[in-house]
Amino acid sequence: MAPKQPFPCSLILRIPYPSAHLANTAIRALQVDKELSALVSRTFALEGTTMVVNYAATTNRMLRVAVNGFMESLRLVVHCMEDLDLDVVAQDTKESLDRVQGLETTPV
Numbered sequence: 795m796a797p798k799q800p801f802p803c804s805l806i807l808r809i810p811y812p813s814a815h816l817a818n819t820a821i822r823a824l825q826v827d828k829e830l831s832a833l834v835s836r837t838f839a840l841e842g843t844t845m846v847v848n849y850a851a852t853t854n855r856m857l858r859v860a861v862n863g864f865m866e867s868l869r870l871v872v873h874c875m876e877d878l879d880l881d882v883v884a885q886d887t888k889e890s891l892d893r894v895q896g897l898e899t900t901p902v
Contacts, residue, residue, distance in 0.1 A: 801835055801850035803857045809845045809868070816875060817845045823871050824864070834860040 811817040821838045829836050833856045839846040847864070851857035 801852060803852070803854050804848070804850040805857060805861060807845075807847040807849070807861075807864075808841075809847070811843050811845065814840065814843050817843050819875070820845050820868070820871050824867055827867060829860060830863075831856060831860070836860070836864070 809817075809820070811820065818840055821840060825838050833852040835848075835850040837848045839848070849857060849861055849864075851860060
C-alpha cells in the first residue's frame, strides 16, 4: 500500500498580468501573508508575466477555505494596482499635476 500523502488535495492557479513587473509585485504583496493553517501549503512562482500559485491541503474543504481567502487578497491587490497605476498618472490630464506632493511626472 502506498503511503498516504500529507496534502492530497491540490490546485494550481495561473493569473496573467500585463507585465512581469506587475506579476512580481503581486507575488511580493501576497506572499507576506502566511497560511493560517498548517493543513495548507502555498507556493508562488513567476512564469513570464504569469503568477503561478500552487495550493495543497489535507482536505478539499481546507483547500476551498484557503483559496477563497487568497482570492479576496488577490482582488484587493489587483484593485490597488488599477487605482495606483503610474502609467495613468503620467498621461495628459485636464487638471495640472504640478506641486502634487510625492509625484514625479516623468513618464515611466
